[in-house]
Amino acid sequence: MKVVVANSIGIDKDGYHIIHSPSRWSEGVKSRYNCFAYYPWELAYTSSLLKRDTKHSVKFLDGCLEQLNFNLYYKCILAEKPDFLILESATRMINENLKLALKIKQMLGTKLILVGQHATAFPEELIKKGVDYVFMGEYERSVLELLQGKQKENLLGLYPNDRRPLLDVNSLPWPEDEDVSRLNYGMPGEPSSEFLEVQMYASRGCPFQCNFCVARHVYYGQSNWRPRKISDIVAEINYLVSKYSSMQGIFFDEEVHNANKEFILNLTEEIIAAGLNKLHYEAMCDVRFLDEDILKAMKKAGYYKIRIGVETASPKIMEEINKNINLDLIWQRLKLAKQIGLKTYGTFTFGALGSDQTEDAKTIVLMKDLILNRVLDNLQISICTPQPGTPFYKKAKGKNYLRKNLRFDDYDGGNLSLVNYPTYNFKDIEQMKKKAFLIRDHYFLKAKINKHSFWPWLKSIYSRYGIRGFISKATARLLRELQYQGARLCK
Numbered sequence: 001m002k003v004v005v006a007n008s009i010g011i012d013k014d015g016y017h018i019i020h021s022p023s024r025w026s027e028g029v030k031s032r033y034n035c036f037a038y039y040p041w042e043l044a045y046t047s048s049l050l051k052r053d054t055k056h057s058v059k060f061l062d063g064c065l066e067q068l069n070f071n072l073y074y075k076c077i078l079a080e081k082p083d084f085l086i087l088e089s090a091t092r093m094i095n096e097n098l099k100l101a102l103k104i105k106q107m108l109g110t111k112l113i114l115v116g117q118h119a120t121a122f123p124e125e126l127i128k129k130g131v132d133y134v135f136m137g138e139y140e141r142s143v144l145e146l147l148q149g150k151q152k153e154n155l156l157g158l159y160p161n162d163r164r165p166l167l168d169v170n171s172l173p174w175p176e177d178e179d180v181s182r183l184n185y186g187m188p189g190e191p192s193s194e195f196l197e198v199q200m201y202a203s204r205g206c207p208f209q210c211n212f213c214v215a216r217h218v219y220y221g222q223s224n225w226r227p228r229k230i231s232d233i234v235a236e237i238n239y240l241v242s243k244y245s246s247m248q249g250i251f252f253d254e255e256v257h258n259a260n261k262e263f264i265l266n267l268t269e270e271i272i273a274a275g276l277n278k279l280h281y282e283a284m285c286d287v288r289f290l291d292e293d294i295l296k297a298m299k300k301a302g303y304y305k306i307r308i309g310v311e312t313a314s315p316k317i318m319e320e321i322n323k324n325i326n327l328d329l330i331w332q333r334l335k336l337a338k339q340i341g342l343k344t345y346g347t348f349t350f351g352a353l354g355s356d357q358t359e360d361a362k363t364i365v366l367m368k369d370l371i372l373n374r375v376l377d378n379l380q381i382s383i384c385t386p387q388p389g390t391p392f393y394k395k396a397k398g399k400n401y402l403r404k405n406l407r408f409d410d411y412d413g414g415n416l417s418l419v420n421y422p423t424y425n426f427k428d429i430e431q432m433k434k435k436a437f438l439i440r441d442h443y444f445l446k447a448k449i450n451k452h453s454f455w456p457w458l459k460s461i462y463s464r465y466g467i468r469g470f471i472s473k474a475t476a477r478l479l480r481e482l483q484y485q486g487a488r489l490c491k
Contacts, residue, residue, distance in 0.1 A: 001056045003147065004082035005047040005176075007040045008093045009073050009100060010063040012409070019414070020064045022090035022117040023215040025385050027414030031476075033469040037065040038253070039185045039199040042116075042219070043088050044175035046140045052173045054147055060179035070096055077104055086143060088116035091388055091411040102130050113146070115139040118408075120218045121388035123159035134159040138219050141167050169204050169226045174236050183244045186251075188464045192345055192378045194304070195248035195280045198240050202267065203227040206255040208286070210311075211322050211391035212352060215255050218389035225259040234270050241276070249280030249304075257283035264294050268301035277302040282345075284308075287325060290333045295340045305343040305377070308334075312352065312359070313366035320354030321384075321392075327366070334375040343377040346370070350436065351417045351429035352384035353392060360424075360432045364439055371443040374451075378444070381436050383429060385413040438484040441477060 008020045016028025017035035023042070029035050040062065047060040059080050063073040077085065077100070085104055089097040101112045113133045114126055123134040135142050135157050142157030142164050157164035175182075186197045205224035206216050216223065240247060258264050271277055281298070282305035290306070298306070310330055311323060318324050334344050348367060350360050370376035386393035386402065388411070396402050401419045403410075403426055410416050417429035448454045462470040 001083045001147075002081060003050060003054075003056045003058045003084045003086065004077055004080050005043055005050070005058060005060045005086045006073075006077060006088075007043055007062040007064050008087075008089050009070055009096050010037075010065070010067040011069040012093065012096055013070065017067060018064055018093060020090065020093070022088060023219055025214065025382065025387060025411075025413030026090040026092040027412050028092070029414070031472055032067065033465050033472045034191075035067065036188055036190055037062065037185050038190070039175075039182060040064075040088065041175060041199070041201055041253075042138070042140065043086070044177075045172050046086065046115075046143055047176040047179070048173045049140050049144050050147060051178075053144055056147060060176045062180055065180060065184060070100060074100055074103060078107060081108060082110050084111045084113060084147065086113040086115060089114065089118050090116065091118045091121070091408050094118045094408050098126070098129060098131070105130065113143060115143065117214050117218050117387060117389060121393075127159065137163045137221055138166060139164075140172065163221055166205070166220060166222070166224055166226065170229050170232065174239070175201075177243070181244075182240070183247055186247075188469075190251065190253075192305075192307075192380070193249075193251055193282065194343075194460070196246060197249040197251040197280070197282070198244070198247055199251050199253045200233075200236065200240075201228075201254045202233050202252050202257060203254050203259065203263075206286075207259055208256075209322050210309075211320075211395070212349075212384050212386070214387050214390060217391060218387070225256060227260060227263050230263070230267050230270050233267060234274050234276065237271070237276050237279070238274065241279070247279075249282070249302075252281065252283035254284060256286045256289070258285045258289045258294055261289065261291070261294060265297050268297040268303075271301040280304045282307065282343075287330055287333045290337070292336060292340075295333075295337050295342060299340050299342055303342065305345055306337055307345040307347070310346040310366070310379075311349050311363075313362040314354065314359035317352050317354040317359055321352050331370075331375065334370065338375050344375060345378045345380070346376055347380045347382070348436070349382045349384040350433045351419060351424075351426075353395065355384075355421065355429070356424040357428060357432070360429070364432070364436050367436065368439055368443055371440070371447060374447065379440060381433060381440060382413045383415070383417045383433050385411055385416075386418060387411060387413075435487075438480055438487065441480045442484045445477070445481060 020026045021038045050058045087101050104110050111132045114131050115135045119134050120136040126134050182198045204226045207223050207225045279302050281303040285306045285308055287308045337344050386396040396419055403418055417426040448457050
C-alpha cells in the first residue's frame, strides 16, 4: 500500500509564500526572499515511524520546502498514486489544502487523513466535507495504529473517540531524513539563525499554559515536558554531522529546551564529551529556567544564542495570557546571558487578551530599551492570533471580540489582527505592529553601525540570499528606515 505524508501547499492562491508552523502559527509573505521552511517535525516523525513499523511504501513530501503552489503540488502527489494521503494543515491554509486533498481523492479514490491544529479544532466539519479520518492532538501513534489495521472504534485520537494519552518521545525513531534533506530546511534557513543549522528536538511539551499557545492546548491538551534520552540526542547529532559535512550547527526548536536544569547540564556535558561543542547551537528557552549555571554550560558546549518568549511588557497582559513573567527577571537573565557571551533573541506579540493602546505601547518601549542597552540581539514581532482550539480563540469568540466575516485564510499571525476589543480595534493593532517593526529595524540598524558590525551584516545577507535577494532585502530595509524617519518628521 502506498502512503504519502504531506506538509502544506507552499504558495497560496494569492501568491503568498507560506511559512508553515502549525504548532505555533503560520503566515504568508509576498517575497520569496522572506520565505523559509520550518521542518514539519510531527509529520516527519510520523513518516519515519510508518517506515519503521509498517510494510507500506511511504513517501514524504513538503510543498512548503519546495515552494509548490496548488497545481504543482497536486501533480506531485498525484504522481505517487497514494492509497492514503496524510496531510497536516493549519487554519491559515485549510481551504486550499482540503481542496487539494479532495481532488486527489476524486481522481484516485485515496483515503484522506487530516492531522494537526485545524483538524483538532474542527474534526466534525472536516468529516462532513469528505475527509475519511481526522486525528486530534498528538497524532503519530494513532496514525500508525490505523495503518497497522487497528479497528477505528478502538483507536484513541481518532475522531470521535477520546484523545490519546501523550506518547513516550523515546519510543520514536529519528524524524524523516530520506525523502527530504533536513539540511535543506537551513537553506536559507530561519532568518535569525546565523549558521547553516538543522532543526532538532531534544524534548517535547511545555509545563506552562499560555492561552494563545497551539502546541500546549491543541496538540498536547495539557501541561507537560518530555525529554529525550541524552545518549540518543547526541547520537542523532553525530549522525547529522556524518551525513552533512557542510552543517554548521543545530537549532533546538522545541517549546522549552531548558525546562529541567539537570537535563541541560547533562546534555551539554555529553555534547562536550562527544567533541560536538565545535558546532553552533541555539535553542528556544524559557527565561524562568535560565540561571548562571545553565548559561555557562550552554556557552561551553557551543551554544551561541538563546531565544526566549517575552511577548509583552504589560503586567496586565501577562496575567491575561497566563504567562506572568516578571520584567526584572527578563532584564536580569538577558544581561547575564550577554555577560557570559551568548547572543539573545526575544519574541513579542501585539493584540493579546488584555491589550489596548496603552498596554501594547509599553511593549514597544521595552523593545527599544532592550536594544539600546544591548541585551537583545534580535527579536520577532507577531500579532497574537486566536488560533482555533486555543483558550484565546474560545474567549475571543465568547466575548464577540472576533471580527465579523472572517475567513480561515485570515488566521495569519504575521499579517492580520482578527480581534476588535472595545477600545482597541484590529486596525489599531495592525498599526501598532507596523510601528513596532519600524522601531525595531531602526534601532537594530543604529546598533549595528555603532558596533561596527554593519558591513559584516550586509555580507551575511549577500552570502545567504545572493545578489537578487540582497537587493530585495536591502531595498525593503531602506524603505522601512525612510518610513521611520518620515513618521518622526510628521510628529
